Amino acid sequence: MRITGRTAVITGGAKGIGAVTARLFCEQGAQVAIIDMDEKAGDELARQLHAEGNDIAFFQADVTDELQVGRTAEAILQQFGKVDILVNNAGITMDAMTLKMETETFRKVLDVNVTGIFNCTKAFIGGMAEAEYGRIISTSSIAGTGGNVGQANYAASKAAVVGLTRTWAKEFGPKGVTANAVAPGFIETEMIHTIPEKVAAQIRQLTPSPRLGTPEDVANAYLFLASEEAGFVNGTVLEVDGGMLK
Ligand SMILES: NC(=O)c1ccc[n+]([C@@H]2O[C@H](COP(=O)([O-])OP(=O)(O)OC[C@H]3O[C@@H](n4cnc5c(N)ncnc54)[C@H](O)[C@@H]3O)[C@@H](O)[C@H]2O)c1
Numbered sequence: 267m268r269i270t271g272r273t274a275v276i277t278g279g280a281k282g283i284g285a286v287t288a289r290l291f292c293e294q295g296a297q298v299a300i301i302d303m304d305e306k307a308g309d310e311l312a313r314q315l316h317a318e319g320n321d322i323a324f325f326q327a328d329v330t331d332e333l334q335v336g337r338t339a340e341a342i343l344q345q346f347g348k349v350d351i352l353v354n355n356a357g358i359t360m361d362a363m364t365l366k367m368e369t370e371t372f373r374k375v376l377d378v379n380v381t382g383i384f385n386c387t388k389a390f391i392g393g394m395a396e397a398e399y400g401r402i403i404s405t406s407s408i409a410g411t412g413g414n415v416g417q418a419n420y421a422a423s424k425a426a427v428v429g430l431t432r433t434w435a436k437e438f439g440p441k442g443v444t445a446n447a448v449a450p451g452f453i454e455t456e457m458i459h460t461i462p463e464k465v466a467a468q469i470r471q472l473t474p475s476p477r478l479g480t481p482e483d484v485a486n487a488y489l490f491l492a493s494e495e496a497g498f499v500n501g502t503v504l505e506v507d508g509g510m511l512k
Contacts, residue, residue: 277386281302282481301338308326339390379426446496447504451508
């Protein structure tokens with residue numbers, strides 16, 4: 267899968283799926299810029315991958331803050347000269363049953379998972395369109411397509427990612443930029459460590475491929491959509507869920 271020589275920005279790349287993606291993209295010969303709020307984890311990962319001979323840098327920013335994202339985009343473009351691939355992976359959950367969910371909590375999840383993706387895409391699309399090449403990959407979830415109990419905010423945000431992706435496929439396709447989404451099922455990261463083991467066992471039972479997903483499963487889907495070979499894949503939602511929702 268060719269991404270050699272490409273520059274990739276990975277949001278939420280300090281931990282979990284994003285961190286595994288940063289390593290994979292480095293191994294595949296890309297230059298990588300991580301954007302994340304978590305300075306300690308981001309610095310540590312970048313230092314480690316840099317020491318292993320990779321061209322990688324960490325930039326601390328909150329994706330919900332348009333000004334911070336704009337300044338960060340400028341710094342990344344200054345350091346790397348271009349951005350070819352944007353992986354809009356940063357995301358949060360703040361679960362509660364709808365009757366108990368505070369409006370504030372509803373808004374916060376929408377802000378990170380939707381406005382954050384909008385801010386980052388807006389910051390990088392200009393350069394991609396000018397270069398007539400780009401790959402935008404945004405992270406949805408099976409909660410966005412199937413809904414999930416206790417996740418009204420998260421499900422709404424991840425459904426919105428599909429709407430954004432299909433809109434951008436249409437807006438940016440003529441400029442040589444593709445926009446696709448990945449919808450992971452249950453993946454073993456910090457995000458789902460709050461799930462009780464009994465529920466995790468039920469999830470495994472409901473999954474035709476009877477296991478939880480790994481961050482590598484998702485990172486490989488990102489890699490395909492980021493590659494040159496995926497040039498005619500545009501506006502799709504790639505489910506990485508072991509067949510759970512079929
Ligand atoms: N783990 C799963 O089961 C699962 C399932 C479906 C979808 N997803 C999606 O995959 C993506 C990655 O999830 P993960 O499991 O690796 O999560 P994670 O919590 O392990 O990592 C998320 C990263 O995003 C960063 N982040 C959070 N808010 C941010 C902000 N405002 N600005 C910048 N960075 C911010 C965090 O610091 C963290 O490093 C998310 O979009 C998530 O919704 C995960």
